[in-house]
Amino acid sequence: MSILARMRQGFGNTFSFFSDCWSELKKVKWPSRKEMISYTLVVLFTVAFVTVYFYVLDLGISELLRLVFQ
Secondary structure: OOHHHHHHHHHHHHHHHHHHHHHHHHHOOOOOHHHHHHHHHHHHHHHHHHHHHHHHHHHHHHHHHHHHOO
């Protein structure tokens, strides 16, 4: 197989890949604006909750260690 034939085959596979990706993206059910806002608020609330949880946990462990090593 010549080098040009290999290159053509390689680019053909690349174009085929992107074509397949595009056809799969057409099948996706994209969320509506209302759903997207709802999902975003859930993520922000979860991140805030986990942040506060670990902050309080860190303060508790720090205070406990301060009492032990004092």
